Amino acid sequence: MVSTLLVFVIPVVYFITLGMCCRPIEYTLSDGQCCPLCNEGTFVSRDCTVQYGTKCSSCEPGTFMNKPNGLRKCFSCTSCASDQGLFAKQTCTTTSDTVCDVLSGYFCKALADNMGCSWAEKHSGCAAGQRIKEPGTSRNDTVCEACQPGHFSTDGVNCTPWTECSKIQKKVKEGSSSSDVVCGSASRNHFILTLPCSLCFCTIMGLFIKGLCLCD
Incomplete structure (x- = not known):
């Protein structure tokens, strides 16, 4: 008789605890009743009663539950776009x-x-006049830095030293951080102007020597 009474009383005390806080393994209903939590991978499909415990159902495809819970549905799976x-x-x-x-x-x-x-x-791209100091990784963006004086970069990848004009050239355009020095020929016009004179001189000298030979 005593054991039968205990079997009836204990569920009532366990599941219906009005006005008291539920234990960590329980969840609270709107009327203050405490019910056992469902396990991971499941959700509450029916609350507990005096006679029965919480009814739990498995999460449907595309959903998950990663903790003990008293929720009515599982969480939606994240989509990696x-x-x-x-x-x-x-x-x-x-x-x-x-x-x-x-x-x-x-x-x-x-x-x-x-x-x-x-x-x-x-990953960010470096601008012209910069170079890649540290390439981007899966956790960090690209780190850029400006080219040093006397160097340039057109693509934002590497910095290249300015071109040095040779002795027979002259600097047509000064270099910048994003463009190279432009060199040009310093004696091109000189050769164009003196070439006809040289031909004329040679022709005259040839004729003069030819005339001496005829006199002899």
Whole structure:
């Protein structure tokens, strides 16, 4: 008789604890009743009663539950969008969310709760007049720095020393951080102007020598 009474009283005391806080392994109903939590990978499909415990159902495909809970549905799995620089490093299960990581050429701007990436951006490109000091990684953006004096960069990748004009050239245009020195021929006009004179001189000398030979 006593054992039968205890079997009836204990569930009432356990499941209906009005006005008291529920234990960590329980969740609270709107009327203050405490019910056992559902396990990971499941959700509450029916609250507990005096006679029965909590009814739990498995998460449906595309959803997950990663903790004991008193929720009515599981969480939706995260989608790793390739157009946002993400891919699925680990697929979603009933007990864990998708783990996203970044594609090549992107870096992670924000981490998710599961230590995957929730937001990615493309690596920055360095401007003309700069060079890549540190290439971008999956966790950090590209680091750029300005070219040193006497060097230039047109593509923002590497800095190259300015060209040194030779002795027979002259500097037509000064170099900058984004363009090279321009060299030009210093004696081109001189050769153009003196070439006819040289031909004339040689012709006259030839005729003079030819005339001496005829006299002899």
